[in-house]
Structure formats: structure tokens, C-alpha cells
Amino acid sequence: MEPAHVLVNSVYGASINSADRGLLYGHGLFETMRLFDGQIPLWPLHLERLIEGASRLHIPLDGGRVQADCQQLIRHMPEDTGILKVIVTAGAGSRGYASPVNQKPTVVVQFFPVPASTEFPVAVQLCRYRLSNNPALAGIKHLNRLDQVMAASELNVGEYGLLLDVNDHVIEGVSHNLFALIDGQWQTPLLDQAGVAGVMRRYLMETLIPLCGVDVKERAMTLPELLAAEEVFFCNSLVGIMPIAELAGLGIWKKWPYVEHLRKRLVELHPCYDV
């Protein structure tokens, strides 16, 4: 599905310069956001991550400009519910890897219709593909996403994939972060070597799970530890919380009462995640 409406540097149109460093080197970032009743539920977290990522990639990003472009596209859309994707790049550049002195970042905002509802719980495949390890790029939602493209190529349409890194640690889903209830404690993989630190992951860790009176531990997680977990779920800012019933051929979770408790609390606060 190609985007229904696109804004490139505040102008309607679907084209970008073929000398854009986003294309040449993946020198940029993106956010994929739920739009619901004209609002983006976790907007402050999305914007904060974008600004933090731009700083790590040396892109002089004006957050106000991103916000204005998102608002412009939202006002323009006949629908007020769907998905908004923002791509920010270092802008058009030279042939070499070094950034130009006067970077003019490119901001692309795309609208997509809301996808079909997901049926819970989900079954997940363990991908053979392993995530690259690099502390300097870990956590950032940058445009170098061949890892996810290669992993997704192992899956059939509608299948979900779980990814380990090259050091055998459990990291995340292809498009989701992961939480596991292990010995009564919510845990989520540490993302200091690989993975994307999702906005929903942060919201759950910092706000929702503490609201439920418990806390979350971020730590390196192995596959045997995950398989021994009482309950497991995927999350992202498009679907919210998705309980996992099976890691194909490796593990089965028959009940997920604590996941369901979190999911209900999330839906109370953000009704768009009642999928």
C-alpha cells in the first residue's frame, strides 16, 4: 500500500531528490504513528525520539517544523484516523559520506489508512536472520533497516517474527518490542547493542506499567529465559499490546491474564488501541 497523501518539505507531492542522503546512505530517521480522531496518542514521545535520533546522526532538525508538517497533513486529510509516517533525512548532499556544511533536512509526512484489526493472541516465528550489533546505532529508529527487510523476507504474509542478535540475545520483533513476565517481574530486552527503542515500549516502561503498581527491568535476555516466561507480549505504537500465544516449534503460552490487564489499562487511557 503506497501512501494516500504525502507532504515533502511542506509541499504536497510524492517526489524527493535522488541526491537525498536518506536514499544515498540511509542518513535519516522515521516515526510511524497512530492517528486517531485527529490526534497522535504518543506524539510527545515520537517527537522526542526523532529529535534525539537526529542529534545522534548529526542532523540539525527543527522539531517545530516536523510538528507543523504533521498538522498540515492531518488538516488536509478527509479521514482523521489512520497512520502517519514521518521520515526525516540529512537532505540532499554530495557524493561522499561526509555531511554537507549547510545541511537542509528533508521532512516527508505520509498518510496511510488504518490497517485491518489484528486477532489476538498471535503466533510468532523465530527468524533465522540475526540483528547486527552496534552500540553507536542501537536504539535509534534510523533508515538503515536492511536487518528488518532481510528478517521479514523469511515470513509469510501476516506472520510475526522474533529477532535475536548476532550474540544470541533476544532483542525484539521485526516491527515490535517485546516484554516478558519472568518470575513475576516484567522484563524487556536491553537495547544497548541492537534493536529499536520503541515509543510504546517507553510509554509502557515509564508510565503504564508503573501506573499498574509494578515496575519493569531492562536486561539482556536469552531465548531459554524467554521460553521460561509466564507471559509474553509484543507492542508498538500502531497496535498497542499484543499477547503472544506461541513461539512456533519452541514454546506455548496458554493464558495471559497479566498482559490482558495491561492491555485493558492501555485501552482505557488510549481507546485507539482497542483493536
Add this chain to the structure above:
Amino acid sequence: MEPAHVLVNSVYGASINSADRGLLYGHGLFETMRLFDGQIPLWPLHLERLIEGASRLHIPLDGGRVQADCQQLIRHMPEDTGILKVIVTAGAGSRGYASPVNQKPTVVVQFFPVPASTEFPVAVQLCRYRLSNNPALAGIKHLNRLDQVMAASELNVGEYGLLLDVNDHVIEGVSHNLFALIDGQWQTPLLDQAGVAGVMRRYLMETLIPLCGVDVKERAMTLPELLAAEEVFFCNSLVGIMPIAELAGLGIWKKWPYVEHLRKRLVELHPCYDV
């Protein structure tokens, strides 16, 4: 320097679709090639690498189309000497990581004027940034080049950088491969975990160095091994062979007779590398 002339899918023009998977995920490849007297010296090796890379990234590339587009741009140019850059992507796609069923690859060909001559020998800085390790992507000249962008951001204009990987192995320059004469044996880093397997590197290993009556060993290389080398050089298909006189603060090479011998042999066979 932005490209002087650009062909996108056989049509003159500088724009690509903002839904192109090259922009969205870096799902694509590139080649940067020397153009001299209307010819690309190592063309068969460039095309072979592009086709091999496309196969590894599941892009159904027609090599004949790339060749035709390059020839079209070369015929169109008033100059017959410069740099030709080809970018191949998986084409416009959907929002998700999975490739569309009917991929239509995008082919971009850009012309750049030949850069100013390089003065030999060169001094090289050791970059603090470390290359990601991933056997599934190692060697391919794909569009996920944040590693090189981040490393280049440490360098001043005109400086050359040497890169180690996260496991402390010597891998390559920011835009060059590396060869070292160690105990009288030409060696070049093994690129099975990280790095880009350059076309000039392959030409030197398979053709030029054997023509000189010696062979090359590909192996994991540490920094102390490199510093103990008798002679060291960088190479790529734009400049040919560049002797290295210094790794700043770490090592000095005062003479490079064997490098000069290789360089002269290369220039005899390919005069464009007489820089």
C-alpha cells in the same frame, strides 16, 4: 557536489518516489565507477557485484537494464571522463518491511565530474567509530551506510579514515579497502563479518597482484599486525592505489617500493589511475 546529470529509470530527471524502499529502508545497492574516455575500466566487476548484491537482498535486477542506462547517460554527457554512480533499489513499496510481490527495481545513474587529484602518500586517521558486524550483510555495497556516515563525521575535509569493527579487527578505510605487506606477504582483511568488498580490491587480488608474480592472503587483521607491516596502501576504483605514509599517532611508513611497483603496473594497464 550534486550530480550534474541524472537518469532515473531511463528518464532524465532528479526525482524519485518518496515511497521508494531505497529511501524507506536502504533496501538497495550502489556502485561508484570511474569513467575514462567513455569507458568504465572495471565495468564487468561492478556489474557482477551489483547483480550478486541484488540477489542477496532479494531484488530482481536486470543487469542489461543497468548497462543500457549507464550507456545512455554516457552518450548524453558532453564529457567522457568523470564518475558514474549507479543506485539500484527494490523500488516503490508498501509501509511494511516485507517486499511487495511485484517488485519493480529503481535504477538511478548519476554523473559527477572527476575529483581533484590526490597527493601521495596519504596520512590516515584511526576512527573511533566501529563498524557493525553482520555476516549476512558483510561485503555487500548496500545503501545502509550509516557506519560510514558516522565515521566520516569524525574527519576534517580531505582526511582519510581507517575503520576497525566492534571486535577490534582492522577492516577498511571509510571509502577504501586496505592491503598490507606483512612479512613479505600481501594481505588484506577478510570481509566476512564487516566491510565492503571493493571492486578494485577484487581486481588487485585476482588479477594485478598475481600478474606481478605474487599472491594475496585474505585474513582477519589486528591493529598491531597492521602497524608492524612493511608497507600499506588504500585502494578503490576511483583512485586506484594510494600508498599510506602514516596512521596518525600510531605508525609511520617511510618507503613504499612494493606499493609503487603495483601502482605502476596498474597505471600501465589502466592509465586513468595515473593520478
